[in-house]
Amino acid sequence: MSTVRIFAVENQLARVVEAPGGKTVDEHVRAATARIEGVRDASLASLVQKSEALAALAAEGRAAGSGDALGRIYDLSNAIFGIAGAFDLQPLAEATFSLCDLADGFRSGGSANWAAIDVHVDGIRLLAILGDRAGEAGAASILEGLRRVRQRVLPASG
Amino acid sequence: MGANQSKYERVNLSTAEVLLACGDTEGLNILAEMFAGFGVHTPRRCLTGAEARTAVQERVLNLMVVDAALADEEGYDFISWLRRSETAPNCYAPVILVTGHTKPSQIFRGRDAGASFVVRKPVAPTVMMQRILWLLNDQRKFVTSPGYCGPDRRLKAIGPPAGEKGRRHDDLSAEVGAATTPNLDQDMIDAMFSPKAVSL
Numbered sequence: 138m139s140t141v142r143i144f145a146v147e148n149q150l151a152r153v154v155e156a157p158g159g160k161t162v163d164e165h166v167r168a169a170t171a172r173i174e175g176v177r178d179a180s181l182a183s184l185v186q187k188s189e190a191l192a193a194l195a196a197e198g199r200a201a202g203s204g205d206a207l208g209r210i211y212d213l214s215n216a217i218f219g220i221a222g223a224f225d226l227q228p229l230a231e232a233t234f235s236l237c238d239l240a241d242g243f244r245s246g247g248s249a250n251w252a253a254i255d256v257h258v259d260g261i262r263l264l265a266i267l268g269d270r271a272g273e274a275g276a277a278s279i280l281e282g283l284r285r286v287r288q289r290v291l292p293a294s295g
Numbered sequence: 296m297g298a299n300q301s302k303y304e305r306v307n308l309s310t311a312e313v314l315l316a317c318g319d320t321e322g323l324n325i326l327a328e329m330f331a332g333f334g335v336h337t338p339r340r341c342l343t344g345a346e347a348r349t350a351v352q353e354r355v356l357n358l359m360v361v362d363a364a365l366a367d368e369e370g371y372d373f374i375s376w377l378r379r380s381e382t383a384p385n386c387y388a389p390v391i392l393v394t395g396h397t398k399p400s401q402i403f404r405g406r407d408a409g410a411s412f413v414v415r416k417p418v419a420p421t422v423m424m425q426r427i428l429w430l431l432n433d434q435r436k437f438v439t440s441p442g443y444c445g446p447d448r449r450l451k452a453i454g455p456p457a458g459e460k461g462r463r464h465d466d467l468s469a470e471v472g473a474a475t476t477p478n479l480d481q482d483m484i485d486a487m488f489s490p491k492a493v494s495l
Contacts, residue, residue, distance in 0.1 A: 141440040143447070146387040150311065150357045151431045159307025159334060162424055169332025169420035176321075176328055183321045212364055215395040216319035219362075222417025223325050230417070237396035 173223065180220050181268045184229070187217050188258075188265035191236075195258045199251040204244055210254065211240035217261065228276035229264040232257060235287050242291045253290045257283055306428070312355055313338040316347045316370065317362035317393070326360060326393075329420050333427075344368040344376075351377060351385045358427070361410075363394045363401065371408040378409035378444040387437055389430040389446075393418055409445025 160168070191213050198206030214236040221229035236257040243249040260279045264271050313335045317323040323340055330338050339354070341347040343366045350356070359377070361370040370392055380386050392410035394401055405413040411433065412426050435447040455461030 141438070143436050143438050146437045147384070148389075148431070148433060149355075149384055150389055150427075153311045153357050154306050154308055154431060156307045156310055159305045159309065161305055162428065165306060165308075165333045166420045166424050167332075168334075169329045169424075172328040172332040173325055173420070176324055180321050180325065211396075212318070215364055216322060219319065219322050219395045219416045220325065225417075234396055241396070241398075 177224055180224060181226075184217055184220055184226075184265040184268070187213060187220075188262040191217070192258050192262060195251070195254050198249070199255070204249050207240045207244040207249060211237055211244065214240065214261070217265070226264070226268065226271070228271055228280055229261065231280055232261050232264055232283055235283050236261065238287060238291060250290045253286050256286050306431075308334045308427075309336055311335055311357045314341065314347060314350050314356050314359040314361075315339070316341040316344070316359070316365055316373065318342055318364045318366035319362075322362060326362075329418075329423060330360075332420065333424065342366045344370075344373040347373050348376065348380075351380065351382055356385050356388050358430070359388055359390045360423075361390055361392055363392060363405070371404050374405070374408040374410055375444075379439075389433065391423075391426055391430075406448055407443060409443070411446050 191210065194206050194210050194213060198204070198210065214233045218230050218233040218237065221227075221233060236254070239250075239253055239257060243254075260283050264276060264279065267275075308330075313330055315323060315326045315330060315338050317326055320342065323342060327338060327340055339350045339356070341350060345367055347359075347361070347365070361373060363370040365373060374390055374392065377386055377390065389411040390409065392405040392408070392413045393416060394405065394413060395416045397415050402413050411430060414422065414426055433446070435450070438445065438447050455466045460466070
């Protein structure tokens, strides 16, 4: 017989934050934004390293001719996506999101199209190196190219 | 902002015990800086699910923020383990799942793993604070069953689907049945609102 229990639990987080002191919500948000900005340079530098690691993974996967590397490519691309988004590097975030789509699509279905992955990795490396300096026009043309590649190799996905 | 908090109200997270788990070092740093800005002192930082499990068994935690991608496993698996771990009160603690590349199926997976909230990257401090404020007012009950363990996945109590009895003892039917007692007449209703002297 299945046993289902539904019961109330104490909201300990609510009890803890009621302690006197603290700051206003607005002050917390401003302080957090400033602290994140404080690790901007180190984070952007890590994006370059990660994009180089991504290129090495793609080369390894292509040479092996198997899809084993796709999971790691997905994870690394996803990590770059998270950092790029945190610092409002929109083109890099979009490029890595697109690579995640590809890697996820290839690992859960058809065979990997390594040429499509390579094009993405090259675009990601360039955008990571340029960082804040990625010009709007240049980034737009890279993204347009990646969108076309993605549509060609993953036509069914949204 | 949260249901009952304005941006001018005070929140004190300085004594909150917070676990931050993310499989990427820089991603974890960003989360840690955000929570330092929120006033959280020395959050427990974990790159792996194994570290997070150890932390759950070592100290009482008030909030957990878990990335879907941990270094050794998926955040979903950690949350599922947590909810069934019987490590009270930690197994009942609010958990915010942070996802990167997100498909709808991952949102449902996070919900079904027992996450209190699923937040998609990029997570701006204002969004994270909104979710924390929401959790402060979270009155949802906890459900344990063979198929699910975690906070009640129904965010609104709107009763069971029409025509169904409902599975909870306090579910009320949307259909109103025939009266089983006589209607009150107006004098009886008025009497309920009129103060009367009583002898004690």
